Amino acid sequence: MQPSRLPPLNALRALASLAHTGRVGLAAEELGVTHAAVSHHLRNLEDWFGTALVRRVGRRIELTPEAERIAAAMQAALTRLGEVCGDVAEAARRTELSIACVPSFATRYLIPRLVDFTEVDPALRLRLLYALHGTPQDADISIDWYDAPPPADRFAVCIRLLSGHTRPVCSPAHLARYGPFDRSQQIVRARLLHDETRKDWRDWLIDNGLPLEQASEGPVFDDFNLLVSAVVAGHGVALCVETMIEAELGRGDLVPLTGTIGASRRGYWLTATDAPSPAARRFVDWLSAQMPDVGNLVQKGN
Structure with missing residues (x-):
């Protein structure tokens, strides 16, 4: 009308x-x-x-x-x-809490558990943002991976959530067809798949005393989830963050190769530039309780 x-x-x-x-x-x-x-x-x-x-x-x-x-x-x-x-x-x-998170951690660890947090704090409005690795985020809380502990003096909150070390993996079908890959020298002859850059494989080859030429071969995937899909589909061998592929390893979609790991100091870290609000404190406390090897909270101010 x-x-x-x-x-x-x-x-x-x-x-x-x-x-x-x-x-x-x-x-x-x-x-x-x-x-x-x-x-x-x-x-x-x-x-x-x-x-x-x-x-x-x-x-x-x-x-x-x-x-x-x-x-x-x-x-x-x-x-x-x-x-x-x-x-x-x-x-x-209602209070809004913005969380910037790299997609690997967001899709494989945080989002499946967020429903539990909404029961802890149903009045809080969450805003989950796509974070680009290594890029400062305009958010209350940021979750990103670092190859070494970030400088704590830059943050009011700085918590190591999970290990980010990598491990060579492939699908059972790829292993059966192109394996075995029991030793590092055998893996170097495999078709290598890369996550964002070729750096991880280069570092892994250096750590194992192997030639770097193979790191120049194989496709590069711009997103960790794309990389995992390619490995599961049998496209080759990849260095995957072990804590991010627990489901695939548990189902047998992927199998670990050798006992050698890469990026041994890498970890997923939660950081906040400003002193956390009460809502941010509740989220930090809840997420820290979910982590099997969470580090210590570094906090300044009130």
């Missing part, structure tokens, strides 16, 4: 109040206006509709059936409007 087809809303509200209270004086009191103002609203409505909406029975005023229909519709609309306004006001009062 177009606004021009509606009678004055204050007059409709006066009619709804009269229907609710049964008396002009009580309606005026409920609305915080004078007795005369309510009567004036009723006359305006009758002029607008071109028909009587109230009738006097002795000292009482009764609504006509048409007026009762209008009043019921107005009361229902006011009730619904009140509910919506209450929802909006409540949402505005």
Whole structure:
């Protein structure tokens, strides 16, 4: 309905109040206006509709059936409007916590567990942001991986959540067809798959005293989840973060090769530049409790 087809809303509200209270004086009191103002609203409505909406029975005023229909519709609309306004006001009062997280940790560790946190703090609004590795984030909390512990003096909060060491893995089908890969010298002849850059394989080959030429071969995947999909599909051998492929290892979709690991000092870290709010503290405490080898909290300020 177009606004021009509606009678004055204050007059409709006066009619709804009269229907609710049964008396002009009580309606005026409920609305915080004078007795005369309510009567004036009723006359305006009758002029607008071109028909009587109230009738006097002795000292009482009764609504006509048409007026009762209008009043019921107005009361229902006011009730619904009140509910919506209450929802909006409540949402505005709720605290929002922004978390920037690299996709590997977000999709494989954080998101599957977030439903538990919403039960711990149902009033908190979470905003999960896609974080680019090594890029400062405009967020309350950041989760990223580091090859060495980040400088704690840069952060108000700095927690090591999980190990980020890598291990050579491939699919059972790839192993059966191209293996064995029991020794590092055998892996160097495999088709190597790379996560974002070729650096991890280069470092692994150096650590194991092997030639670097093979690190120049094989495809590079711009996202860890894409890399894992390729390894599971049997495309080759990859250095995968072991803590991020627990599900694939448990199902037997991937098998570890040799006991050699890479990026031994790498870890996933939670950091916050500013002193944590109460909401951020609750999230940090909850996430820390989920971690099997969480490091110590470094916190400055209040």
